[in-house]
Amino acid sequence: MSNLRNLSQFVMTALALVFLCVFSVAGSRAAQAQAAVPGQSGAAGKSLVIYLSKYGHTRAVAQEIQKVTGADVFELQFRDAYPGLYRDFSDQVRAEQRIGARPAMRENIPDLTDYRTVYIGYPVWWYDMPMIIYTMLEANDFSGKTVVPFCTSGGSGFLNTIDKLRAAAPGATVLNGLHVRDNARADSVPGAVADWLKNLGLAG
Numbered sequence: 001m002s003n004l005r006n007l008s009q010f011v012m013t014a015l016a017l018v019f020l021c022v023f024s025v026a027g028s029r030a031a032q033a034q035a036a037v038p039g040q041s042g043a044a045g046k047s048l049v050i051y052l053s054k055y056g057h058t059r060a061v062a063q064e065i066q067k068v069t070g071a072d073v074f075e076l077q078f079r080d081a082y083p084g085l086y087r088d089f090s091d092q093v094r095a096e097q098r099i100g101a102r103p104a105m106r107e108n109i110p111d112l113t114d115y116r117t118v119y120i121g122y123p124v125w126w127y128d129m130p131m132i133i134y135t136m137l138e139a140n141d142f143s144g145k146t147v148v149p150f151c152t153s154g155g156s157g158f159l160n161t162i163d164k165l166r167a168a169a170p171g172a173t174v175l176n177g178l179h180v181r182d183n184a185r186a187d188s189v190p191g192a193v194a195d196w197l198k199n200l201g202l203a204g
């Protein structure tokens, strides 16, 4: 009789252990699935990367941020074509700066309501942000958002573009930006992005 009781106690304990294992594995699978949701970036909430890139350097950084954070990505594009020749293109960019132009976007960025963190990336053009970045900032409400800038350039770095971005996105909290030189080795970008995001507490 006592043997029978011992056996049934053993079976009950074994069953309880099996249930515990099954539930804890299911729980950790659910947590993994949650971390992989596009646009969802852990503690930083749902995040979006907005960038402009003509020659691909800024795009490479944007793609790396996407890989680390799982953010959604939106590439800004001009509604109207620019001159194909570098010199004409460069002259037009400079003329736009002189008159404070706001070049039209082909399409506005996604609705920001559900995004908590917005990465904004641009190449430096003539010591400033491309004017379309101002167009985009002024056409949308970034108040209450965490804005994380990144830029690429030949070497001048951000200059005062972060202050300008802050002024054009009132009410946003603007964090430390990442600058990557256009001649940086491609294999140095993942490490630079990962370190930067880790320091900001935004890595995955």
Ligand SMILES: Cc1cc2nc3c(=O)[nH]c(=O)nc-3n(C[C@H](O)[C@H](O)[C@H](O)COP(=O)(O)O)c2cc1C
Pocket (backbone or CB within 6 Å): 052, 053, 054, 055, 056, 057, 058, 059, 089, 090, 093, 122, 123, 124, 125, 126, 127, 128, 152, 153, 154, 155, 156, 157, 181, 182
């Ligand atoms: C019209 C124009 C103006 C530029 N002005 C600057 C500048 O003021 N300072 C700088 O360091 N690099 C300047 N550059 C270099 C770009 O910022 C750099 O090559 C950048 O990485 C290009 O980004 P993208 O490949 O994403 O288009 C300029 C490039 C262009 C096309």
